[in-house]
Amino acid sequence: MRDLVIVGAGGFGRETVDTVRAINRGKPTWRILGVIDDSPSPANLNRLAALDLPHLGGLAALPPRSAVALCIGAPADRSRLAQRLEPDVELPSLIHPSTQIGSLFRHGHGLITLAGTSIGTNVRVGDHVHLNAHAVIGHDVHLSDFVSVNPNATVSGECAIGTQVLVGAGSTVLQGLTVGRGSTVGAAACVTHDVPATRTVKGVPAR
Numbered sequence: 001m002r003d004l005v006i007v008g009a010g011g012f013g014r015e016t017v018d019t020v021r022a023i024n025r026g027k028p029t030w031r032i033l034g035v036i037d038d039s040p041s042p043a044n045l046n047r048l049a050a051l052d053l054p055h056l057g058g059l060a061a062l063p064p065r066s067a068v069a070l071c072i073g074a075p076a077d078r079s080r081l082a083q084r085l086e087p088d089v090e091l092p093s094l095i096h097p098s099t100q101i102g103s104l105f106r107h108g109h110g111l112i113t114l115a116g117t118s119i120g121t122n123v124r125v126g127d128h129v130h131l132n133a134h135a136v137i138g139h140d141v142h143l144s145d146f147v148s149v150n151p152n153a154t155v156s157g158e159c160a161i162g163t164q165v166l167v168g169a170g171s172t173v174l175q176g177l178t179v180g181r182g183s184t185v186g187a188a189a190c191v192t193h194d195v196p197a198t199r200t201v202k203g204v205p206a207r
């Protein structure tokens with residue numbers, strides 16, 4: 001068993017604990033030492049206690065030689081936090097055993113998937129990508145670094161999703177489209193045209 005620290009006491013951090021526990025049920029792999037968070041809310045501290053997980057403190061309290069799961073949901077915040085980590089820290093990918101993975105899948109470090117995620121054939125994923133519960137990634141898709149795909153969202157075949165894009169819960173990006181760096185797709189949106197960088201689009205069709 002290797003030591004692992006979860007960074008982020010929020011929803012995605014605690015969902016990631018479930019992914020880690022599911023991995024461990026198949027093959028004991030990770031010992032979760034606790035959760036790092038600079039300023040957890042009182043509600044989240046109670047939720048950690050219910051999971052039997054200690055709050056270890058802020059980033060300065062990161063235990064040496066432990067692997068790190070970067071679980072900050074907001075892509076830009078996650079990217080900023082990654083820059084504060086030591087360059088040699090281990091950032092494993094944590095893939096829920098129920099994730100469906102197609103052929104020719106390539107990914108960088110720090111990929112985290114939750115239960116029920118589906119990844120089509122020939123998908124390429126950068127570093128620190130989060131795929132929430134039941135996200136669907138179609139064939140021949142490229143997700144750049146720090147992309148978050150929220151629950152039940154669908155990225156259709158041959159899409160290219162830029163760095164730090166958030167694809168909102170239950171939204172659909174139609175096939176072959178590009179979503180530019182730093183943009184946000186609102187929950188339940190249907191994206192029918194390319195989205196330029198740093199835009200927020202919402203609604204059906206998304207504007």
Ligand SMILES: CC(C)(COP(=O)(O)OP(=O)(O)OC[C@H]1O[C@@H](n2cnc3c(N)ncnc32)[C@H](O)[C@@H]1OP(=O)(O)O)[C@@H](O)C(=O)NCCC(=O)NCCS
Binds near residue numbers: 151184186189
């Ligand atoms: C689209 C989004 C980014 C907008 O955030 P925001 O800029 O803070 O917008 P606000 O909450 O101030 O709302 C502004 C307006 O947009 C509307 N709006 C917000 N989200 C919307 C959405 N997803 N679809 C359609 N309209 C939306 C609001 O009703 C409001 O309308 P009004 O001015 O007529 O009252 C955000 O609401 C969203 O959908 N994010 C995705 C979050 C997600 O996936 N959450 C699940 C986490 S698991």
